[in-house]
Amino acid sequence: MDKLRGMATFVRIVESGSLTAAAGTLDVSGPSVVRQLASLERALDVRLLNRTTRRIALTDEGRDYYQRCKRILAEVDDAEAAAGMRRATAQGELRVTAPVLFGRMHVAPLAAAFVRRHDAVSIDLLLVDRVVNLLDEGLDAGVRIAALPDSSLVAVPVGEVLRVVCASPRYLTRAGTPKVPQDLRAHACLRFAGLGAIHEWGFRDGSRKVVVPVAGPLSGNQADPLVDACADGLGVGMFLSYQVAPLVAAGRLKLVLADYWPPPVPVSVVYPHAKLLPARTRLFVDWLRERLPARIALSRPASGRARR
Numbered sequence: 001m002d003k004l005r006g007m008a009t010f011v012r013i014v015e016s017g018s019l020t021a022a023a024g025t026l027d028v029s030g031p032s033v034v035r036q037l038a039s040l041e042r043a044l045d046v047r048l049l050n051r052t053t054r055r056i057a058l059t060d061e062g063r064d065y066y067q068r069c070k071r072i073l074a075e076v077d078d079a080e081a082a083a084g085m086r087r088a089t090a091q092g093e094l095r096v097t098a099p100v101l102f103g104r105m106h107v108a109p110l111a112a113a114f115v116r117r118h119d120a121v122s123i124d125l126l127l128v129d130r131v132v133n134l135l136d137e138g139l140d141a142g143v144r145i146a147a148l149p150d151s152s153l154v155a156v157p158v159g160e161v162l163r164v165v166c167a168s169p170r171y172l173t174r175a176g177t178p179k180v181p182q183d184l185r186a187h188a189c190l191r192f193a194g195l196g197a198i199h200e201w202g203f204r205d206g207s208r209k210v211v212v213p214v215a216g217p218l219s220g221n222q223a224d225p226l227v228d229a230c231a232d233g234l235g236v237g238m239f240l241s242y243q244v245a246p247l248v249a250a251g252r253l254k255l256v257l258a259d260y261w262p263p264p265v266p267v268s269v270v271y272p273h274a275k276l277l278p279a280r281t282r283l284f285v286d287w288l289r290e291r292l293p294a295r296i297a298l299s300r301p302a303s304g305r306a307r308r
Contacts, residue, residue, distance in 0.1 A: 091120035188235030
């Protein structure tokens, strides 16, 4: 059987609510829809729908298969659209959102380079530290720094960032270098609210989660002033790796407690699923996908944990 056609028919049945309605939207006969569904279930050797003359209901297996079919069909649509986009000309306005500091450091420079390459495109950047609904606010694409829930958006992974702990060499000379997370109780901690609770920091010790109460002279909801204070020797800070990478590279900040950092945070470019995605959107997403990983990568320091 034509597996993709069977998947598409199955998805249409579920979303239409009945075999008859699916046949109408597909412009095929009712018996044809029944045959395609039966062939799909035989090929899978599983029942996908419980059906009577009045209603249909997904089985547990059918519910899982439905979600997978939607993703597969979306990928097929995107692949077909991408092939066509290679011949298309990028033009028009592109509206893009990203977190404020990440946007300033990485998205804005790449956007400037993109419009220099594609002079018929203009980009409107919305840099905000909140999750923006792309459809409600008329946006074409966005950068998300988080594990993403299932949604109608297409997500393209472009790398990951780390929650790192750092301090200036001057501060570490004066106050000592923390060796384990619990040592932070004795340190002045600069607390960035963008990472969650400002009165405790979370770490990983192998598979075990460790939460350490922290206190210090400065906290806030914007990373920039806290990172500057950290580089000036005021205390120890926990930040996202991209927020401190230039200062680490310049030697003004030193990474500590690397063996205990929490798991990485994925970074994705998201955009609404559309069968006919504008060339400007697809090209810009590809532009970010190819360039962001190298920009945001940060190497962990060599392990300082004692051998056991």
